[in-house]
Amino acid sequence: MTTTIYLFRNDLRLADLPGLAAAAANGPVLPVYILDDDAAGDRAHGGASRWWLHHSLRALAADIAAGGGQLVLRSGDTVSCLQELAAVSGAGAIHFSRSYSPWERALETRLRQEFDGGVHLKRFPGVLLHEPESIANQTGEPFKVFTPFWRHCRRQNGPGLPLRTPSGVTWSKPQSSSDSLEDWALLPRNPDWAAHWPKLWTPGTAGARHALEQFLRHRLQRYASGRDHPAENATSRLSPHLRFGEISPREIWHKARELAARNPQQQDQVDKFLSELGWREFSYHLLYHFPTIPEKPFKEQFSDFPWLGNQAQLRAWQRGQTGYPVVDAGMRELWHTGYMHNRIRMVTASFLSKHLLTHWRAGERWFWDTLVDADPASNTCSWQWVAGSGADAAPYFRIFNPVIQGEKFDADGAYVRHWVPEVARLPDRWLHRPWEATDEVLSAAGVVLGDNYPRPLVDHRQAREAALSAYQQIRSG
Structure with missing residues (x-):
C-alpha cells in the first residue's frame, strides 16, 4: 500500500480531520x-504564537506517538521539503487541509504546479463550518455585512457531524531525520517573558476539549450578559485552540447544540456563543473574497485618511501607559497573558485608531506579535471594523469613550485594579478618571499623576473632535 503524507498546517489535531481520515483509509x-x-x-508567527505553536506541536507529537507514529518536523521551503520526503518515503499522495490567507493560497497554487505528476495532491476542508464559496447573497456576491451573512449560514444545512479520530492508523516510519522542536527556538529566551504561561494555558487537543467542557458546564449560562465584563470569567477562551486547529469548529458547534437540546432554557446563550463562531466564519469569508484586506482598507475612502502615526504615543499604548486605566489594563493583560478580553480589544483598538489617529495596521501588527490567538482573518477584520474602514463597521463617529466603557463594564474596578495597581486605591468614582480627582484623593491613594501613573495622552473630547474632523476630510475629499 502506498504511503500518504499528511501535511499539518492550521489543524493540529487528529479528530475531525477529513484529509487525515482519507489518508488513513x-x-x-x-x-x-x-x-x-x-x-x-x-505573516510568520509572532512571538506569542510561536510559544503556542511549540507546545501545540509537542502535544500533537505526543498524540501521534501514542498510536505508534512520529511527527516529522521540517523547516524551510514547503515544496522542497515535501519533494524530499515524498522521494524517500515513496509517498503516492499528499493530503492537507485548506487555508485561506493570501500567502497560504499562493503556496497551495505552487504545490499544485510542482506536484503535477506522480504524487497526487489533495486538499480538504476542515478549518471552517462553511467553505467561503458556498455562502453568497441573492445576487451571487459575497456578503459584506455580518447579520445577513450569519442569518444565511443558519438557514443552510448544519455542519456535518465531526469525524472521530481514525482508529488503527498505520503510521509510516520516517525514512529520514526530523528536526528537533527545541532547535526551532520558538520559545522566548533572555528574557523568558512566557515562563508563567503554562499556568495560564494548555495548548493541544486535550486542553481545547477541557476548555470547551468547562465553559459549557460552568460559564455558558451567563455568557450573553457576562461576556462584556472583563473581570468576569464568562468567556470560552477557545480562540487560540481554534487558531491552531486543536479542536474543530464542527466539534464546538455540535457540543453546544447538544447542550441546548438537553437544556432548552440555554438556547439563547448557545445562539449568542455560536454567533462568535459566526464572526470567525465571516472574517474568513471576507479574507477569501477580498484578499487585500490585511493591508488595504476595505472601504477605499480610508486610503486617504490622515493618520498621524505618533511613535511615542504608539509605544505608550503598547506599554499600557496611556493614562486611561481601562486601556492600560487591557494592554498589560495582553503582554502578561498573550490574551485580551474581547470588549477590551475593541476599547484599546478604538483608542489607538481614533483617539491617537494611529493607523490600524500598527495596532494589528502589535496584536499579531503579542496574541496567542493571532488569526489572519479575525485579527485583521476586527481591527478594520473598529477603525471604521472595514466591512460591517459601525459608523466612524461611534468612538468608544474609555472612561464610560470602564465605568459600564468594570463598574467595581476589579479588572483595572488587577492590572493597574498604581491606581488600585482610588475610590470607584475616580478609578477610571484619575485626572479629575482632587489632590487630596490622589494623595490618599498614593497616585502622583505624571510620576507613578501617566496623565492622559490626549483629552477624550478633543481627540474625538480631531477624529471626526479627519473623517470629514475623506468624506468631502
Missing part, C-alpha cells in the same frame, strides 16, 4: 509539519 500515513517562515513573510 488508503494506507500508511506519514505525518509532517513544516515551518516555512519565508513563505509566510510578514
Whole structure:
C-alpha cells in the first residue's frame, strides 16, 4: 500500500480531520509539519504564537506517538521539503487541509504546479463550518455585512457531524531525520517573558476539549450578559485552540447544540456563543473574497485618511501607559497573558485608531506579535471594523469613550485594579478618571499623576473632535 503524507498546517489535531481520515483509509500515513517562515513573510508567527505553536506541536507529537507514529518536523521551503520526503518515503499522495490567507493560497497554487505528476495532491476542508464559496447573497456576491451573512449560514444545512479520530492508523516510519522542536527556538529566551504561561494555558487537543467542557458546564449560562465584563470569567477562551486547529469548529458547534437540546432554557446563550463562531466564519469569508484586506482598507475612502502615526504615543499604548486605566489594563493583560478580553480589544483598538489617529495596521501588527490567538482573518477584520474602514463597521463617529466603557463594564474596578495597581486605591468614582480627582484623593491613594501613573495622552473630547474632523476630510475629499 502506498504511503500518504499528511501535511499539518492550521489543524493540529487528529479528530475531525477529513484529509487525515482519507489518508488513513488508503494506507500508511506519514505525518509532517513544516515551518516555512519565508513563505509566510510578514505573516510568520509572532512571538506569542510561536510559544503556542511549540507546545501545540509537542502535544500533537505526543498524540501521534501514542498510536505508534512520529511527527516529522521540517523547516524551510514547503515544496522542497515535501519533494524530499515524498522521494524517500515513496509517498503516492499528499493530503492537507485548506487555508485561506493570501500567502497560504499562493503556496497551495505552487504545490499544485510542482506536484503535477506522480504524487497526487489533495486538499480538504476542515478549518471552517462553511467553505467561503458556498455562502453568497441573492445576487451571487459575497456578503459584506455580518447579520445577513450569519442569518444565511443558519438557514443552510448544519455542519456535518465531526469525524472521530481514525482508529488503527498505520503510521509510516520516517525514512529520514526530523528536526528537533527545541532547535526551532520558538520559545522566548533572555528574557523568558512566557515562563508563567503554562499556568495560564494548555495548548493541544486535550486542553481545547477541557476548555470547551468547562465553559459549557460552568460559564455558558451567563455568557450573553457576562461576556462584556472583563473581570468576569464568562468567556470560552477557545480562540487560540481554534487558531491552531486543536479542536474543530464542527466539534464546538455540535457540543453546544447538544447542550441546548438537553437544556432548552440555554438556547439563547448557545445562539449568542455560536454567533462568535459566526464572526470567525465571516472574517474568513471576507479574507477569501477580498484578499487585500490585511493591508488595504476595505472601504477605499480610508486610503486617504490622515493618520498621524505618533511613535511615542504608539509605544505608550503598547506599554499600557496611556493614562486611561481601562486601556492600560487591557494592554498589560495582553503582554502578561498573550490574551485580551474581547470588549477590551475593541476599547484599546478604538483608542489607538481614533483617539491617537494611529493607523490600524500598527495596532494589528502589535496584536499579531503579542496574541496567542493571532488569526489572519479575525485579527485583521476586527481591527478594520473598529477603525471604521472595514466591512460591517459601525459608523466612524461611534468612538468608544474609555472612561464610560470602564465605568459600564468594570463598574467595581476589579479588572483595572488587577492590572493597574498604581491606581488600585482610588475610590470607584475616580478609578477610571484619575485626572479629575482632587489632590487630596490622589494623595490618599498614593497616585502622583505624571510620576507613578501617566496623565492622559490626549483629552477624550478633543481627540474625538480631531477624529471626526479627519473623517470629514475623506468624506468631502
